[in-house]
Structure formats: structure tokens, C-alpha cells
Amino acid sequence: xxxxxxxxxxxxxxxxxxxxxxxxxxxxxxxxxxxxxxxxxxxxxxxxxxxxxxxxxxxxxxxxxxxxxxxxxxxxxxxxxxxxxxxxxxxxxxxxxxxxxxxxxxxxxxxxxxxxxxxxxxxxxxxxxxxxxxxxxxxxxxxxxxxxxxxxxxxxxxxxxxxxxxxxxxxxxxxxxxxxxxxxxxxxxxxxxxxxxxxxxxxxxxxxxxxxxxxxxxxxxxxxxxxxxxxxxxxxxxxxxxxxxxxxxxxxxxxxxxxxxxxxxxxxxxxxxxxxxxxxxxxxxxxxxxxxxxxxxxxxxxx
Numbered sequence: 668x669x670x671x672x673x674x675x676x677x678x679x680x681x682x683x684x685x686x687x688x689x690x691x692x693x694x695x696x697x698x699x700x701x702x703x704x705x706x707x708x709x710x711x712x713x714x715x716x717x718x719x720x721x722x723x724x725x726x727x728x729x730x731x732x733x734x735x736x737x738x739x740x741x742x743x744x745x746x747x748x749x750x751x752x753x754x755x756x757x758x759x760x761x762x763x764x765x766x767x768x769x770x771x772x773x774x775x776x777x778x779x780x781x782x783x784x785x786x787x788x789x790x791x792x793x794x795x796x797x798x799x800x801x802x803x804x805x806x807x808x809x810x811x812x813x814x815x816x817x818x819x820x821x822x823x824x825x826x827x828x829x830x831x832x833x834x835x836x837x838x839x840x841x842x843x844x845x846x847x848x849x850x851x852x853x854x855x856x857x858x859x860x861x862x863x864x865x866x867x868x869x870x871x872x873x874x875x876x877x878x879x880x881x882x883x884x885x886x887x888x889x890x891x892x893x894x895x896x897x898x899x900x901x902x903x904x905x906x907x908x909x910x911x912x913x914x915x916x917x918x919x920x921x922x923x924x925x926x927x928x929x930x931x932x933x934x935x936x937x938x939x940x941x942x943x944x945x946x947x948x949x950x951x952x953x954x955x956x957x958x959x960x961x962x963x964x965x966x967x968x969x970x
Contacts, residue, residue: 692830692887699837699880733784733792733824736937740782741929742772742794753800756809757793760816764906769793769819778925779803782937783815784824791819798925803916810903810913811939817902823895827936830888838881892936892956900963904970914967921960 747754754771761768769785772794779799785791793815800808818824904910920940930942936956 692884692891695880695884695887696837699841702880703843730786733786733790736782736784736934737772737792737794739929739931739934740774740794740937741776742774745771745773750800752805753795756805756812757816760809760813760906764813764816764820766816766820767791769816773797773800774927774929776925776927776929777801778927778942779920779923780927780930780942781811781815781939782934783818784937785819786825787822788819791824793819796927798923803919806907806909806912807916807919810907810909810916813906814899814903814913814939817899817906818895821895821898821902823899826895827892830891830936834881834884834888837884841878841881888936889956893958896957896963897966900967901970904967910967910970914964917960917964917967 745753750771750773753773757771758768760766766788769783769788769791770793772792774780774794774796776796777798778796779802781793781795781799783791783793793812795808795812799811803811900913903913907913917940927938927942930938932943935941935943938957940960941955941957
């Protein structure tokens with residue numbers, strides 16, 4: 668009972684941190700929309716329109732992200748006849764969690780990894796590498812799959828898709844702001860006013876904010892991703908009632924030196940562990956999309 672209370676505490680703490688980080692993210696988006704309006708010399712009333720366009724594009728991109736992620740990763744859908752054991756584990760976990768059974772995909776790669784995607788539990792997919800299936804014991808594989816199903820149940824696929832799209836859009840807006848400034852947008856109007864000096868300072872401050880916003884967004888996005896991984900670890904352990912299975916799987920995967928060929932920086936955050944960096948220094952972990960494996964193992968065994 669005490670272990671279960673500790674797991675629930677970990678889940679609630681990570682949800683609170685994610686809420687704070689996502690709030691900061693949308694404040695940043697609102698700030699960039701306002702700053703871009705200042706740099707371009709637009710009326711203040713048009714800034715909210717920029718924000719609405721950003722959020723609208725986020726929703727639009729969300730619906731197509733799942734198929735893109737599966738295609739880029741080289742995953743192919745498998746049937747129950749082809750992968751009976753894998754299907755059985757997924758079905759049992761779905762029964763325990765109350766989730767609808769997702770589509771099951773396999774990535775023909777000998778590295779050990781997995782990811783979940785989909786806009787909601789009714790449109791979800793889970794993909795595992797051939798190496799993960801072949802090299803993990805059943806309880807370990809069950810722990811990894813429980814982690815990925817927890818991402819679906821916790822709506823992490825929604826959160827991280829929105830984060831990735833927002834990071835890309837903020838980078839695009841920063842580029843637009845810089846290019847328009849080089850072309851003199853907003854400058855003629857600002858400096859013709861009586862308060863030209865004050866207006867110039869405001870434009871400069873807005874421009875600096877636009878330049879720094881993609882970096883800030885990237886850091887917030889990485890922090891959100893790390894919190895979602897901790898949350899999925901805790902939720903997965905609660906689902907299986909066996910944290911050691913997931914911890915043992917992480918130990919084995921930490922020693923895996925076989926790279927995942929299909930992984931890219933754009934899809935890195937989706938995976939169970941980072942497919943690009945096996946080991947992280949203290950500085951690298953600050954900029955990483957995943958928490959250090961050693962810390963994840965420690966927290967699981969503390970449960």
C-alpha cells in the first residue's frame with residue numbers, strides 16, 4: 668500500500684510540473700505574437716490574430732502527426748497472427764488500464780526502443796523495435812509497453828505533439844521577425860513619431876525576445892518531455908504493479924550500443940529512451956528530451 672501511495676504522489680507531482688511548464692509555453696507564444704506585431708509595426712489589436720493563427724495551425728498539424736511519425740520511423744503494422752505474444756501483452760495491459768487496444772507496429776531494427784503516438788486513446792498506435800522484442804524478458808517487455816500505454820492514457824501524445832509544433836512555429840516566427848526587420852518593417856513608422864527613441868527601444872526589446880524565444884521554447888519543451896517520461900514510468904509501474912520489470916529493462920537498454928537508424932532529432936522525444944544519446948553528461952541532460960536512465964531506475968526502485 669505504501670508503494671502505491673508513493674507512485675500516486677509521483678504521478679501527481681509530475682502532472683503539476685507539466686501544467687506549469689505548458690502554461691509558460693503558451694505565455695511565451697502570446698509574448699512572441701505580441702512582439703512580432705511590434706516589430707512589424709502592426710496595430711496592437713492584430714497581435715491576438717497572430718496567436719490564434721499559431722494555435723489553429725497547431726490543431727491542424729496534430730491530426731496528421733501520428734502517420735508521419737510512424738512513416739519516418741520505418742514502422743509497419745503487424746497482425747495478431749504475426750506477433751501473437753506481443754499482442755497478448757498489449758491486450759492484457761489494456762484490460763488492466765481500461766484503454767482501447769492501439770494499433771501495433773514493429774520497427775525492423777535490432778536496437779531496443781519503442782514509442783506511442785496518436786491524437787487520443789481511440790486513435791493510438793504503439794511501435795516497438797525487433798531488438799526490444801528479442802532481447803528483453805517478458806516482464807521487462809511488459810514494463811516498457813506499460814510505459815508506452817501510459818503515455819497514451821496520460822494524453823502525452825497530445826501534449827508532446829503540441830509542444831513540437833509550437834517549437835517549430837516559434838522558430839518560424841523568429842525567422843520572419845528577423846527578415847522583416849532587415850527589410851526595415853516597422854522601423855519607418857516607429858522613428859517618425861515624436862517618441863521615436865522610446866519606440867525604437869521597444870522594437871529592439873521585442874526583437875531580442877523574438878530571437879531568444881526559440882531557445883527558451885526548446886528548453887521548456889525538453890523539460891516537459893522529461894516530466895512526461897517520469898510520469899509514464901510511474902504510471903507504467905502502477906499498471907504492472909511491478910516497477911522492477913521496467914527498471915530492469917532500462918538497465919539492459921542503457922548498455923545497448925546499437926543505434927536506431929531511423930531516429931531523428933524531430934522524433935527523438937517520442938521514444939522510450941533517447942535513440943541518439945546513450946549516455947548523458949550533466950550538461951547534456953539539461954538539454955536532453957529524456958531524463959538520465961540512472962535517475963529513472965533509481966526512482967522506480969524507490970517505489
